[in-house]
Structure formats: C-alpha cells, structure tokens
Amino acid sequence: MSAALELRGASLTYTTRRGEIEALGSVDLRVADGEFVALLGPSGCGKSTILKLAAGLMPPSSGQVLLASEAVNGPGRHAGVVFQKPNLLPWKSVLNNVLLPARTLGLPKDPARQRALELLALVGLAPFANDYPFELSGGMQQRVGIARMLLHDPQLLLMDEPFAALDALSRETLMLELQRIWEQQRKSVLFITHSIQEAVFLADRVLVMSPRPGRIIEELAISLPRPRTLETLGDERFMALCQHLRRYFTHA
DSSP, rough: OEEEEEEEEEEEEETTEEEEEEEEEEEEEEEEOOOOEEOOOOTTHHHHHHHHHHTSSSOEEEEEEETTTTTSSOOTTTTTEESSSSOOOSSSSSHOOOHHHHHTTTTTHHHHHHHHHHHHHHHTTTGGGGGGGGGHHHHHHHHHHHHHHHHHHOOOOEEOOOOOOOOOHHHHHHHHHHHHHHHOOOOOOEEEEHHHHHHHHOOSSEEEEOOBBBBBEEEOOOOOSOOOOGGGGGGGHHHHHHHHHHSSSOOO
C-alpha cells in the first residue's frame, strides 16, 4: 500500500540561550493511504513537532518528510490541520468560518460554498450554518474546525489533540463522529493524543513515543472490528490493549 506520509530519519534540534535542544530524535514514520494512525506520548515528547513537520510548518534538522513520495517543502494544500482549539473567528458565521481556507487557497467561490454546506451536514451542523461561534458548545465548535479542515479536500488529515479541551461526554461523542467521518471519507489521518483510550478506539495503529528527544519506541496494531461503539470501551480486548500501552506511562 502506498504511503500518504513518510518521515525518514526526521529530527529537529533548535537553539536556545542555553544551547541546542534536541526536541525530536531520528523518527521513521509511515501513514498509508486511508490509514488512521495515532501518535501517543507524554507531554513534551515531540508529538506536535511531528505534526508541524508533516504540515510543512517547519523543516526537519535532518532527514526527510514526504507526502505521496514527494518532499514537503512548506505549507500547502496537501494536508488539513485541526488543533486543540478550533480558533474560529468570532465575528464570522459558522459557514464563513468553514470557508476561510477558500480565499487563502484561491478556491472558486460557489463550489466552495456548496462544499462547505455539505461538510456542515456531514458533521451534523447544517442547521447552525448562520450561527456564530459563541452560540455553539465546545464540541460543536470543534466540529466546525473539522469541516474547515476538509474544505479543500486534503489527502492527509493532521489532528493535534483535538478533543483535549472537551469534557468526557463531548470527547466520547466526537470520537464516534470522527470515526464516522473517517469511514465515509477514508482520508489518511495522523492523530496526536495523550489519551490511551482515544488512540486505541480510533486508530488502525498506535505509535508510542519516548520522552524528549522523542523517538518511536513501539508500533501496536489495533485489530478491533469496526465500527467501534461505546460498548467497545468495555471490551476485554480493548482494555487489554489500553493496559499494554499504559505501561509506558506508569512510573514506579
């Protein structure tokens, strides 16, 4: 299967007043076409750094970052990104927030508007197209962010702890919603999280990172059947996978 994203020996070292800091060790990572990969690790291990490298927001100090076998040399249309906070513009309607990438990327106006409306229906927010962000719950705002990410039909979705700021019930709801959207769209996904349950529930594979300088120290295939439901959270196989991963984050 071809790769949507590859990191080959990618590392990042940056300079501070105290000297050089090795944020990311040599990382080899692959996300196949249509695959959902979760990247799990402690705070400060370089998870978000990998996402920024994949998005072309910064170059690696060494190694390569490839999208569909071509080098990533800067931000572009190849990826859609969702961060922990949706960063919606409060003075724009939900529809116009989804349309924000259209102007930046020079998308034709009418087809972009039609796609934005279709995406709002996909994430269950069609009735709220003319509302404003302050009128929505946190989970609804994050759905707007997901719709905006999908507007230009990127082949790779990069998600940086998108549910971290939400309450437990909202997180469970959005896990189900994201799974549904992924099953319909079949995009390639790199999902950054520090939640073991999120990683096991959503992913085809979970990659575990070490503390800084971050390196991938385990790759765990998740063979649970899909679609996964809230009952999956109580499944013995699910709990065993979570327990296996938890050993990396339990300190004596």
